Amino acid sequence: MTLSLPPQATQVGLAVDVAAFAIHEGCLHALLIERATLPHLQTWALPGGFVHVGEELHEAALRELRDETSIELEPRHLEQFYTFGAIGRDPRGRIVSVAHLAVLPHGTVHVMGGATTLHADWFPAHAPPPLAFDHAVILGRAIKRLQLRLEYANLALEFLPETFTLPELQGVHEAILDKALDKRNFRKRLLAQGILTPSGERRSGVGRPAQLYRRAKGARTGLL
Amino acid sequence: MTLSLPPQATQVGLAVDVAAFAIHEGCLHALLIERATLPHLQTWALPGGFVHVGEELHEAALRELRDETSIELEPRHLEQFYTFGAIGRDPRGRIVSVAHLAVLPHGTVHVMGGATTLHADWFPAHAPPPLAFDHAVILGRAIKRLQLRLEYANLALEFLPETFTLPELQGVHEAILDKALDKRNFRKRLLAQGILTPSGERRSGVGRPAQLYRRAKGARTGLL
DNA sequence: GGGATAAGTGTATCCATGACACCTTCACTT
DNA sequence: AAGTGAAGGTGTCATGGATACACTTATCCC
Numbered sequence: 431m432t433l434s435l436p437p438q439a440t441q442v443g444l445a446v447d448v449a450a451f452a453i454h455e456g457c458l459h460a461l462l463i464e465r466a467t468l469p470h471l472q473t474w475a476l477p478g479g480f481v482h483v484g485e486e487l488h489e490a491a492l493r494e495l496r497d498e499t500s501i502e503l504e505p506r507h508l509e510q511f512y513t514f515g516a517i518g519r520d521p522r523g524r525i526v527s528v529a530h531l532a533v534l535p536h537g538t539v540h541v542m543g544g545a546t547t548l549h550a551d552w553f554p555a556h557a558p559p560p561l562a563f564d565h566a567v568i569l570g571r572a573i574k575r576l577q578l579r580l581e582y583a584n585l586a587l588e589f590l591p592e593t594f595t596l597p598e599l600q601g602v603h604e605a606i607l608d609k610a611l612d613k614r615n616f617r618k619r620l621l622a623q624g625i626l627t628p629s630g631e632r633r634s635g636v637g638r639p640a641q642l643y644r645r646a647k648g649a650r651t652g653l654l
Numbered sequence: 655m656t657l658s659l660p661p662q663a664t665q666v667g668l669a670v671d672v673a674a675f676a677i678h679e680g681c682l683h684a685l686l687i688e689r690a691t692l693p694h695l696q697t698w699a700l701p702g703g704f705v706h707v708g709e710e711l712h713e714a715a716l717r718e719l720r721d722e723t724s725i726e727l728e729p730r731h732l733e734q735f736y737t738f739g740a741i742g743r744d745p746r747g748r749i750v751s752v753a754h755l756a757v758l759p760h761g762t763v764h765v766m767g768g769a770t771t772l773h774a775d776w777f778p779a780h781a782p783p784p785l786a787f788d789h790a791v792i793l794g795r796a797i798k799r800l801q802l803r804l805e806y807a808n809l810a811l812e813f814l815p816e817t818f819t820l821p822e823l824q825g826v827h828e829a830i831l832d833k834a835l836d837k838r839n840f841r842k843r844l845l846a847q848g849i850l851t852p853s854g855e856r857r858s859g860v861g862r863p864a865q866l867y868r869r870a871k872g873a874r875t876g877l878l
Numbered sequence: 879g880g881g882a883t884a885a886g887t888g889t890a891t892c893c894a895t896g897a898c899a900c901c902t903t904c905a906c907t908t
Numbered sequence: 909a910a911g912t913g914a915a916g917g918t919g920t921c922a923t924g925g926a927t928a929c930a931c932t933t934a935t936c937c938c
Contacts, residue, residue: 442668442705444739444750481666483748487739513737513752515668515711524707526668526750528737597885614887615927622925637884638934821916838918839896846894861915862903 442515443525446491447478447565448508449572450501450532451555451606453589458605459552460569461534461541462561463498466548469521470562474553476569478527479546491530499541499550507533507588509653511575512568519564529568531575533588533653556608580606584625584651593629595640596620625649666739667749670715671702671789672732673796674725674756675779675830677813682829683776684793685758685765686785687722690772693745694786698777700793702751703770715754723765723774731757731812733877735799736792743788753792755799757812757877780832804830808849808875817853819864820844849873 450461462474477498481490488508495501508530515526541550553559555573558566579585586602600616620626627646632639645651674685686698701722705714712732719725732754739750765774777783779797782790803809810826811818824840844850851870856863869875 441665444666444668444748481739484741486741487737487750510737513711513734515705515752517708517710524668526711526752528739528750595885612927612929613885614929617886618888619926634935635884636936637882638886638936640885819916836896836898837916838898841917842919843895858904859915860905861913862917864916 443520443523444481445478445525445527446481446487446494446530447476447514447527447568448491448495448530448532449476449569450495450499450503450534451572451576451589452534452552453536453602453605454552456601456605458555458573458608460555460558460572461499461501461532461550462553462558463550464548465562466546472548473562474559475562476529476565477547477550487528488530491528491532495532498547501534501541503532503534506652507535509575509579512571514564514568516564527568529572531572531579531653533576533585536589536591576606579653583653584623584645584649585653587625587645587649587651588653593631593642593644595633595642596626597640599643625651667744667747668705669702669749669751670705670711670718670754671700671738671751671792672715672719672754672756673700673793674719674723674727674758675796675800675813676758676762676776677760677826677829678776680825680829682779682797682832684779684782684796685723685725685756685774686777686782687774688772689786690770696772697786698783699786700753700789701771701774711752712754715752715756719756722771725758725762725765727756727758730876731759736795738788738792740788751792753796755796755803755877757800757809760813760815800830803877807877808847808869808873809877811849811869811873811875812877817855817866817868819857819866820850821864823867849875 452459452461461477463477465471465473465475477495479494481487487510488505491508492503492505495503510528511531513526513528517524519525558569561569576585580603586599586606589602590598596617599620600611600613603616604611625646626643629642629644631642633642676683676685685701687701689695689697689699701719703718705711711734712729715732716727716729719727734752735755737750737752741748743749782793785793800809804827810823810830813826814822820841823844824835824837827840828835849870850867853866853868855866857866
């Protein structure tokens with residue numbers, strides 16, 4: 431399809447970037463790839479790339495994530511959060527990137543490079559390596575949005591398997607907020623919300639076994 | 655500048671739209687223009703248009719607002735809030751619009767059509783006329799964002815002149831939230847925030863004169 | 879059985895919010 | 909000058925949510 435647009439209108443490259451998060455060993459990690467192409471060859475960057483013809487923005491984000499990191503994500507774990515379009519942000523020309531926030535469920539650890547990628551790996555989200563383009567800014571804003579969502583969506587459940595213990599859930603909150611929480615107040619608050627139901631089982635390990643919970647039927651959760 | 659992009663990458667039209675709000679007669683109004691071009695000729699729409707070459711997103715938003723409605727806005731009254739890029743949203747082809755929220759200071763009433771515009775006028779934001787493209791959706795999300803910002807930025811001050819009375823401020827809140835507030839609780843809450851200082855003067859009119867306030871030095875306010 | 883480890887539990891305080899009714903000040907009218 | 913209308917301004921009590929804080933319980937392993 432050809433556009434009939436005013437002559438002064440900008441034709442721009444349209445891209446998506448994905449700030450994908452997971453919790454590993456009680457610490458919030460961000461998913462980064464090492465670029466295999468110019469510019470910024472061999473620099474770490476957020477997964478992302480150009481939107482294809484006839485492709486929706488969120489589809490492009492999911493595809494890039496799949497191609498570059500072998501992660502298959504459900505659409506409900508993805509949310510657009512800001513668009514970066516400053517003129518000098520990409521040396522190839524005017525490229526506008528619609529940045530997305532992704533929440534990766536527990537167990538998503540296996541990542542691998544792809545055609546446009548040397549490697550993919552997890553890095554501590556609060557202390558990432560130097561990043562290509564303006565991706566450090568994008569990552570910072572993504573973390574802020576993640577913390578906001580924690581408050582009034584029950585985002586943390588997305589990071590956990592179907593059943594989980596309260597200390598595990600608290601660990602997720604602490605990892606995202608990057609600060610310690612009081613155990614009793616946390617339990618009180620979460621249980622009062624009525625979004626958790628005890629599964630009846632318990633999980634053994636070191637110390638006293640913990641009660642297992644699952645999300646209650648009909649509980650709102652996740653991104654918007 | 656020519657882009658060297660992968661062949662399957664989409665070249666898209668990049669546009670901005672502006673949902674601009676003001677309070678008139680105690681009611682939240684949105685600024686709309688009547689289109690003078692196809693598609694959607696003579697349909698009401700949000701001010702907006704294509705980003706020019708070498709122009710930043712927020713500059714384009716301010717320019718379109720100026721060209722289509724003769725309103726000169728300060729950058730701090732503008733905030734990008736969501737990007738609309740669904741495939742079928744514009745019959746001319748793939749056009750991605752970065753939507754902006756604008757808060758118009760008190761007294762901004764004079765609007766006029768421009769080159770690409772038949773008329774510009776204010777409409778009740780909570781009950782707009784039928785709109786072109788997906789602009790009804792954009793407007794709805796803009797109002798939601800506006801209400802959110804009211805809570806933890808002190809957005810309402812932006813709608814008022816330098817000095818104002820507490821009932822006026824309350825009226826702004828009520829217009830945006832579209833519901834009545836208790837006078838005493840409102841005053842208590844606002845004064846407790848410490849962002850207002852009495853100017854010492856009073857404003858006469860019908861009834862008892864009201865104390866005039868101004869924003870306190872260093873008070874956080876406005877959009878982000 | 880004793881120790882290490884982590885889970886689980888209750889109370890008192892404080893602050894923010896919301897419901898609620900009357901008095902004060904001024905302008906205008908008669 | 910007295911009365912009326914119209915809007916501004918003020919205080920208290922009850923409630924609920926958030927915070928600070930320390931000990932007991934259950935299991936594993938030696």
